Amino acid sequence: MEIIESKENKLIKSLKKLKQKKYRDSENKFLAEGYKFLDYNYFPEIIIIREDIYQSNFYFEKLNKFSCKKIVVTTKIFEELSSQENSQGVIILYNKKNNDLKSLSNNLVILDDVSDPGNLGTIIRICDATNFKDIILTKGTVDAYNEKVIRATMGSILNVNLYYLEKSKIINFLKENNYSIISTYL
Structure with a gap:
């Protein structure tokens, strides 16, 4: 589990950009927020967990079913990534489907x-x-x-x-x- 404490981190900067459509389109990725998304079998690229949630082990079992990269971020960084006022403390990075x-x-x-x-x-x-x-x-x-x-x-x-x-x-x-x-x- 990687811990990120700097807003200047390259990954954090790229995740913030995904709040804009042009970056979601160019990267072919999107962010989803909330533990409900952990119930689906659509495999994420990265799971971002707020530090207090990680320390509480609240989603530990759900997180373990995914072999993707998992990062823990400070509350301050999480708030910059989050779009919700009362977040559940989990943001998931997914690749968009390439539909034909x-x-x-x-x-x-x-x-x-x-x-x-x-x-x-x-x-x-x-x-x-x-x-x-x-x-x-x-x-x-x-x-x-x-x-x-x-x-x-x-x-x-x-x-x-x-x-x-x-x-x-x-x-x-x-x-x-x-x-x-x-x-x-x-």
Whole structure:
């Protein structure tokens, strides 16, 4: 277990950058916060633990099931990485899935210009619960790896496949692959 106490640490600086979409996209990584994510079998790259949580051994059993790098950071550093006011003391670094349109199932959901992060996270959670694992998002939709979306998915982001496409490409794809289309509009 590595202990990091400096805000100037190279890893800490790179983790902070992931709060911005352009870095999440260029690094193909995202952060998820909360112990709920430790219940999933999607393997993280790094688990960051706040020092007081590590000392309490609160998540010890859950942490041990992962063979990834684990680091302990000071409360001050953790607060800079955290997006939550009352954090549970665990942040996980994941690689985004590299999804391929050729592997889409017959049942998929297409979301057009969803702008509210909480709404998108909730929709992703509902899709996961109802076994719709493939979600196509139009280019105008909020970033699915935004910290508010991740939090609202409550872990379901790890169970779904996300694709961002232009509207015209989505329509062409659906027609070319003979999908039956059902749509709703508010």
